[in-house]
Amino acid sequence: MGDDARRGEVVKPEVAQHAFTATSYAIAVPAQWAHIPLGDPDEMLAHASGSIPASDDDHWRAEMGALFTEVVTADSNRSLLDAYITVGPVPGTAVSASLTVARADLAHAPQRPSTDYLLARAVTDGAEVIDVAGAVGVLTPRDPAETDSSTPSRVVRAENAFIQVPGRDDFLLICSFNAVTNEPPIAALADAEQHIGASLSELFRALLSTVRWVDECGDIRSPRAGGAQ
Numbered sequence: 001m002g003d004d005a006r007r008g009e010v011v012k013p014e015v016a017q018h019a020f021t022a023t024s025y026a027i028a029v030p031a032q033w034a035h036i037p038l039g040d041p042d043e044m045l046a047h048a049s050g051s052i053p054a055s056d057d058d059h060w061r062a063e064m065g066a067l068f069t070e071v072v073t074a075d076s077n078r079s080l081l082d083a084y085i086t087v088g089p090v091p092g093t094a095v096s097a098s099l100t101v102a103r104a105d106l107a108h109a110p111q112r113p114s115t116d117y118l119l120a121r122a123v124t125d126g127a128e129v130i131d132v133a134g135a136v137g138v139l140t141p142r143d144p145a146e147t148d149s150s151t152p153s154r155v156v157r158a159e160n161a162f163i164q165v166p167g168r169d170d171f172l173l174i175c176s177f178n179a180v181t182n183e184p185p186i187a188a189l190a191d192a193e194q195h196i197g198a199s200l201s202e203l204f205r206a207l208l209s210t211v212r213w214v215d216e217c218g219d220i221r222s223p224r225a226g227g228a229q
Contacts, residue, residue: 020215021167025101028210030203032087038080048085079103084207090196094183095156097200099207100176104162106169114169121162130161133211137163153180157197159204166213166221177204 029035036044084099106114121138122129130137140162144155157179162172179200181193212220 020213020221022165022213022221023216024214025173026212026214026220027084027101027207029084030207032091033084034087036083036085038082044083079105089181090200093181093196095179095181095193095196095200096153097177097179097203099204100178102174102176104172104174106171114164114172117172118162118164130205130208132161132163132208133213135164135166135213137161137208139205139208153182154185155180156193157201159201161204161208163211175204175208177201 034048036047038044080100080102082101084101086097089096106117115136118136118138121127121140124140126141128139130139138161140160142158142160144158155178157177159177161175161177163175165171165173177200179197185193215221
């Protein structure tokens, strides 16, 4: 019964037949966030440098450069599309956040609809089926302890959103959210840190609610409405 109910959420009749094929996406970038197009690590660092105010402490440059190099090196299939990062720590905290957008290729099994993969994600612990601009998405938590990185940052909160792309069954869009800090864990501040992580998780959901699909003509479309916005 549980799996059947989850399947009903994932395979929604109103979004199963998209009236167009999405070729890209658009998302609102909040104040104090910077958009970093994925590409050459040096170009990414230069873009970040232009978005983040200068500081006497240049430690972030080395750390950010190492992170960009790690991300690009691991992306052998060139699936990463964009990164969005907070311009330094969230005010009043030692926590920074990032959102990485990538495509997950499903071409190895084209006979299976993308909703089958979303269903498999939806039945995992803590998963939640969400609506992303009329398309089906599955939001899943990640264990911060299992998030590897070559940087000294400690992960406070980590989540993935797997999203169906209108008109495409050969890949999904994956949005990976991370909230990190360079501070060591302090027992007395654990509750406050978790509260900050939860608040940033709500911001992640809010960002997903601003996603819109772009069709072949460059028009912003809604799968539900089937027309240009």
